[in-house]
Amino acid sequence: MLKNLHPALKTIVPYVAARPGQGLPMENNTFINPNYEWAFYVGNNKYLDTIAGNDRQRFRKMQNKWWETGVAYKKLDSIDGVANKWFQRWIRHPSFDHYWQKMTPYKKDFAQIKIPVLAFDGYYNDGQSSGLYYLRELQKYSPQTPAYSIIGPYGYFGTQSGGEATLYQYKVDPVALFDIKTITYQWFDYILKNGPKPKVLKDRINYQVMGANEWRSAPSIDKMSNGFLTLYLTDNKSGNFYSLNSQKPVKKNYLEQQVDFANREIANNDYYPDPIIRKEIDTSNGFNFISEPLKEPLLINGSFLGEIKASINKKDMDIGVTLYELMPNGEYFHLSYFIGRASYSTDITKRKLLKPNEIETIPFSNTHLVSKQLSKGSRLVVYLNVNKNPFSELNYGTGKTVSEETIKDAKEPLKVKWYNDSFVKIPVLRH
Known part of the structure; x- marks a missing residue:
């Protein structure tokens, strides 16, 4: 979407943004299995196929049989018994080549992005590297673009709901939980109606410090540390x-x-x-x-x-x-x-x-x-x-x-x- 901006688009608020080719379905050029069923989840019909997407037993069985038999990774869908055209297309591109590059903004493409951005992400979101990549590249190629981030001890689903009191058996700090819907609408009012900026946005990067029960802010990811x-x-x-x-x-x-x-x-x-x-x-x-x-x-x-x-x-x-x-x-x-x-x-x-x-x-x-x-x-x-x-x-x-x-x-x-x-x-x- 942001490779070809529509003039009516005034802002975006991505929750756990994904970057095809790095984060999904690969992590640093290694294909990871949890993304395999995603192709069925989003591609089986015009909506979302939650039955296929949540069939953990089916895909765990497939994964274990692949591991035990030692057949080629490209044969995963043969083991499953259902063709996966998207998977077959992905594995033909183990490099971050033009196939992946053309899907999202790449390098100087970011210079075209001038609209404000508010991104939500989590320390324990598997695809966190995607969202951080977008923020870093946006600050590199379009530093004047007002891009903000809220990040804390959340997983993929928890980020989208404003956090979870317990994540992977860890009880998060009470202050980490927030009302994501309220902040989102406050952001829209701020951008579209000239309302007040959401109070949590003290600076560009707003993060929860685990173990300190507090929020801090920094002008960039690099400036989080000294x-x-x-x-x-x-x-x-x-x-x-x-x-x-x-x-x-x-x-x-x-x-x-x-x-x-x-x-x-x-x-x-x-x-x-x-x-x-x-x-x-x-x-x-x-x-x-x-x-x-x-x-x-x-x-x-x-x-x-x-x-x-x-x-x-x-x-x-x-x-x-x-x-x-x-x-x-x-x-x-x-x-x-x-x-x-x-x-x-x-x-x-x-x-x-x-x-x-x-x-x-x-x-x-x-x-x-x-x-x-x-x-x-x-x-x-x-x-x-x-x-x-x-x-x-x-x-x-x-x-x-x-x-x-x-x-x-x-x-x-x-x-x-x-x-x-x-x-x-x-x-x-x-x-």
Whole structure:
């Protein structure tokens, strides 16, 4: 719609905006399974097919059979028994190519957008990266456009209803709940009738600080923080984990991991934030890195990023990086995560295969934004793993089109050397 603006369009108020090709049905060039049934939900008739869209048992059965049999990802609809033309069209475009680019504003297209925007989103909305992309690009190419955002501890559905008192077993701060309909109509009155601006819009980005029971505002996503906490994923043991340290290791070394893609008894990369607070995190495979206890409270504000240095014996892999707070009471608070394909880490529009047994730099930045007040004594934990599970496409590392690979391509296990000069940069707001 915003690629070709109609003169009568005066404003838009998107709730959990989607960006085709990045967020739906892919996340950082890795196809994810929850979007599979969406094609039936919106495409079966002129309205919404809630029966097909809510048939979890049907699609879970399909997903599990695909995982167990090891057939090609492109055969999902053959397993289901119902052709999915949209899915087949999607998987022909694993790069963020013109097929995806033409669906929504892309790069300089954003310069044409002059109408005011009010966007609602959630820290735990699976497709959050879509909405943040639109805001960032709009501020980049059309900084004069009045684009506002309200974001807090909400999921996809919760955002659209003004929040939920309990999200993935986490009781949100009372102040996080709001009347989304009232704010929406206040916005329309503000834009169309010259009424007062909604009080919650103190600045462009308006966010709820988890653990502080307060709202804050910033002029942009980048201005939510005023510094970064850089931590290295070292090879030094720290209890049952490895040390997450602000000092870069003097001597280059690595941790070694082996992943057998022919083995369907073992899944890798438990990254999803359900529940948000948990007593334990996955230690069965991958590596966990833990910082020293915080000497003072710390406010994490924004999207973390980093660089993974690794060498593998194949041509590609999908990785997961998950960020937790280990609270003083011993429980883990899920903060954010990244999943993505190494071969697209420098350019989502063009695949660049890794060179076997050579050290590669894999940058990542398209992670889930969060605002969380950490207390004194808390620790930060980074969980690093290869992404291999029933919930997304399997990258066997041959270098072929991933959706065409099968369990026959597993052959020799994937061998990864994770180097100790890998790091994460966590955005923080210090007074």
